[in-house]
Every structure is written in structure tokens, then in C-alpha cells.
Amino acid sequence: xxxxxxxxxxxxxxxxxxxxxxxxxxxxxxxxxxxxxxxxxxxxxxxxxxxxxxxxxxxxxxxxxxxxxxxxxxxxxxxxxxxxxxxxxxxxxxxxxxxxxxxxxxxxxxxxxxxxxxxxxxxxxxxxxxxxxxxxxxxxxxxxxxxxxxxxxxxxxxxxxxxxxxxxxxxxxxxxxxxxxxxxxxxxxxxxxxxxxxxxxxxxxxxxxxxxxxxxxxxxxxxxxxxxxxxxxxxxxxxxxxxxxxxxxxxxxxxxxxxxxxxxxxxxxxxxxxxxxxxxxxxxxxxxxxxxxxxxxxxxxxxxxxxxxxxxxxxxxxxxxxxxxxxxxxxxxxxxxxxxxxxxxxxxxxxxxxxxxxxxxxxxxxxxxxxxxxxxxxxxxxxxxxxxxxxxxxxxxxxxxxxxxxxxxxxxxx
Numbered sequence: 001x002x003x004x005x006x007x008x009x010x011x012x013x014x015x016x017x018x019x020x021x022x023x024x025x026x027x028x029x030x031x032x033x034x035x036x037x038x039x040x041x042x043x044x045x046x047x048x049x050x051x052x053x054x055x056x057x058x059x060x061x062x063x064x065x066x067x068x069x070x071x072x073x074x075x076x077x078x079x080x081x082x083x084x085x086x087x088x089x090x091x092x093x094x095x096x097x098x099x100x101x102x103x104x105x106x107x108x109x110x111x112x113x114x115x116x117x118x119x120x121x122x123x124x125x126x127x128x129x130x131x132x133x134x135x136x137x138x139x140x141x142x143x144x145x146x147x148x149x150x151x152x153x154x155x156x157x158x159x160x161x162x163x164x165x166x167x168x169x170x171x172x173x174x175x176x177x178x179x180x181x182x183x184x185x186x187x188x189x190x191x192x193x194x195x196x197x198x199x200x201x202x203x204x205x206x207x208x209x210x211x212x213x214x215x216x217x218x219x220x221x222x223x224x225x226x227x228x229x230x231x232x233x234x235x236x237x238x239x240x241x242x243x244x245x246x247x248x249x250x251x252x253x254x255x256x257x258x259x260x261x262x263x264x265x266x267x268x269x270x271x272x273x274x275x276x277x278x279x280x281x282x283x284x285x286x287x288x289x290x291x292x293x294x295x296x297x298x299x300x301x302x303x304x305x306x307x308x309x310x311x312x313x314x315x316x317x318x319x320x321x322x323x324x325x326x327x328x329x330x331x332x333x334x335x336x337x338x339x340x341x342x343x344x345x346x347x348x349x350x351x352x353x354x355x356x357x358x359x360x361x362x363x364x365x366x367x368x369x370x371x372x373x374x375x376x377x378x379x380x381x382x383x384x385x386x387x388x389x390x391x392x393x394x395x396x397x398x399x400x401x402x403x404x405x406x407x408x409x410x411x412x413x414x
Contacts, residue, residue: 024245025321026311027095028332030304031088032381035331035338036374037081037303040073042135042342043370046350046358048200052193054285055276055292059363066363067277073367074276075269079293082137082222083300086231087238089141090148091304094239097153111149117401118145124336124397129215130208133343134198136215138336140222144232147223152233160237164230168297171226175294182287204353227297234301244304247312254312257305265299268292331381334391338377345373 045057053060056078058070093114100110125139152160194217198210222228243250272292275285282288314321321329331338350358350369361369384391 024095024311025314025329026244026247026308027088027091028329029311029325030084030244030307031332031335032328032330032338032378033303033307033332034081034084034088035335035342035377036371037077037084038339039342039370039374040077040367041081043346043350043361043366043373044070044073044363045135045195046199046346047361047363047366048196048352049359050362052196053276055272055289057193057195058276062363069363069367070276071273073363074273074292075266076299078269078272079296080265080269080299080303083227083231083297084303085137085300086141086144086228087235087301087304089144090232090235091239091244092235093145093149093153094236095245098239107154111153113401114145114149114153117397118142118149120397120400122146124393125215128340128343129211132347134195134211134214135218137222138339139215140219140228143219143223144228148229148232152236157237157240160233164233164237167226167230167233171230171294174226175290178290179288183283199350199358200352202352202356207351207353225293227294231297231300238304244308244311247308248315250308251312254305254308258302258309261298261300261302261305265295265302268295269299326385327378327382330385331378334381334384334394336397337391337393338381340393341377341380342373345376 044059047057047059050059051061052058055070055074058074059066062070097110097114100113101107105113119142121142122139123142125136125142128136128138152163194210194214198207198214201207201210238244241250243253247254268291271280272288274280275282275288278285310325314325320326346369348354350356350361352359358366381391
């Protein structure tokens, strides 16, 4: 989840949250909308009685409304949200590091703070997976931070650009090669679906080891895909140049990124939807899922750029943002709480070990449930924002992270 921006005074004084008036609009706006994409991406998984088709967890069959819901999700949501997530997470790291350095913290202290946050985020993800949701992504981003921050945080722009190019190049070759090669070896793609098995298991205690197995597999595959590390490095690079905080200075870049990113992401998403509906026929349509996942980075970064442009337009009006925009920003400021709230809503209600309502879902009704859950978190976040109350998960993460810092500060003061 995106790192909460903090300011850190020098002289051993504990850091304090960045005032709301100083927070950039675009990152929070993007995080609020990102949670809608995450809800729409995850909720189809809970239709656990459906036969899975060739694309992720989408059912193989359905009526007209179901096919429309599937098409929209495959084209605009699937594999698009997690790369946007990774980009914004790294962007938040860059913001936090820059603020602490500007306030007088040493490089060592700033990196110690980041390391602590990432370890706690990894712990949050583990607990999330054990208790509720095997599709957790918090731990993946915590692990990304632990691995990539020491390697790349202080490297030059040129080094970051080279590695972004390498990761995207290797990822493209691997994804395309795997899709083509599998057409001649269809048996290489298939097997039991652990996600569906976990959600369809009626015994909660049995689901715990199933969740851990599925989660640990996803933890490794998220890094091995190369897409998430590339999105992470792009986020660090963008934060260094304040692309989302100062969109007026980067309008041509934002427009190009949004246009090209959405064209590539939606274009390949359309191809995947046509494969899912058997409009395009190939020997092994499931194998193109790797290419679909890879192209998600273009769409995810395109979405982030689009919200940078939206923030510029809102700021250019010189007026207060509209109510929907304010609500999105409020949810974006509480994105960790909003993300975990989705699991609290979905898993006990829809899984077989809970109320089992997922057994009655089809694609269109699952989309409706996802939208309703996101709207609920949006309303709650807006209500909290009006009262000046921070998100509970953000508050807990900050207290855990800064506790050693407070003790050191007390010793310095004494």
C-alpha cells in the first residue's frame, strides 16, 4: 500500500504526519480510484461454483450482462490495478524519503525508517493472508521495498531508466515467448486452481494452510513477473521529479503516458477478452494470460498519469474540488484501511466457510457487489475525513514504525 507521506524534523524530534493542506492531490486521487479497480479485480474470484474460463478467475459462461462485465474487467481492470498499486507505493517511498532528507534526517535514519515500514507491511500481509485473504498484495510490496530500496533509492536517473528498460525488455520476451511456445505444448498450462479451491473450502481451519500456500506462491510470482519491479522503479523515478505533485510542469509527459499506456493496455486487454469469448481461436488461449499480465504495466502507469492530469485540471479551476473528488482523495489517504476493509466485506460474506453468498454470484452480480463495497468504503472514508480522523490501519502502521524513533528521540532530548 502506498507509503504515508511524513515530515521529519531534525534534532531527534519524532516525525509528524504531513498536513492535509500540503498533500499533493494526484497521488491520493489515484489511490482512491485504484481501490475500485482492486475491488472489481478481486470480487469475480468469489464466484466459486462457476467453471473458470481462459482468463484469470472469470467464468467460462454467462449471459449478456455477464459478458459485458467480463469484457470491461478484462480490458480495463485485470492486471492493471496491481501495477498502478506498485507505482504509487514506490512514489510514496520517494515522497517520504525526500521529505525526511529535506527536514535534516540522515540517509541512514531515512532508510532505517523505510526498512521498518516495509518489514511491518510484510507482517501486515502475512496476517492478512492467514486470517482472511490469500490474494494479499501488501506483503509483495513490502518485500519489493526491502529488496529494491537498498539497491535503487539513491541511484542516478540513468541507472533507473536502464533497469526499467531491462526489466520491461526481458519481461516482454518472456511473456511473448511463453505464450507462443505454449501453443505447441498445451499441457504446460493448466492444473488445479488454488484460488478457487481456497474460497470454495467450507472448513475455515482447512483454508488457513491453503491460503498460506497460495499467498506464498503469489509472493514469489509477483517479483518473478518483472512487471512489478519495473513499476516500482518507475514510481521512484517519477517521485524524484515530483511528476504527480507538480503536474503542471509535466503535462506533455503525462499526456503521452496516459495516451500510449491506455492504448497499449486496453488494446491487449481487448485481445484477451476476445480470446476469453473464443472470438479469437488459438490452440492454447490460456497461455496468453502471461502477456495480458505483462501489458498491465502500461495501463496502470497510464491510469496514474490520467489522475495527474485530472489533479491539474481541478487545481486550475481555482475552486474547491467537487464532492466525488474529495471523497476519492479521502479514501486515497486511507488506502491501507480501504484495502483491508474490502477483505473484511468480501471474504466472510462470499466464501464457502462464511455465508457462502459467492455461490450465487455471476459476473455481473459480482461486479455490482464490488462496486457496492467500494462505495461503502468511499462513504466511510469521507465521513472520517470530515472529522479529521485518520484510517485505523494507517494509524497502527505508523505507530509500529515510529516507536523505535520515539525512544531514540527521548534519549537525545535527555
